[in-house]
Amino acid sequence: TDIYSMGILFFEMLTCSLPFESLDKEKVKQMHLNSEIPDLATRFTKDDLKKIRKEGIVLDDLQAIIRRACEKDKTKRYSSCKEM
Numbered sequence: 001t002d003i004y005s006m007g008i009l010f011f012e013m014l015t016c017s018l019p020f021e022s023l024d025k026e027k028v029k030q031m032h033l034n035s036e037i038p039d040l041a042t043r044f045t046k047d048d049l050k051k052i053r054k055e056g057i058v059l060d061d062l063q064a065i066i067r068r069a070c071e072k073d074k075t076k077r078y079s080s081c082k083e084m
Contacts, residue, residue, distance in 0.1 A: 003080075004069060006084060007067075007070040010066055014040060036067070068084075
């Protein structure tokens with residue numbers, strides 16, 4: 001769970017939002033259990049995306065790190081935070 005939590009925290013740090021949001025806590029739980037982490041790019045404006053690209057940041061690489069950290073099958077997650 002530490003790796004999964006780190007992936008969620010990384011997503012939140014990058015986007016200033018949680019990947020799954022609802023007033024219904026059970027719905028959020030189900031999203032964590034069954035839904036894929038949303039694309040980072042959908043959380044930014046077009047202007048933000050231009051600035052990000054201009055800085056040489058590759059969102060696809062960051063997305064891959066977060067998705068692996070938040071894999072539903074924990075055997076597919078990073079084996080440690082150090083590996084992540």
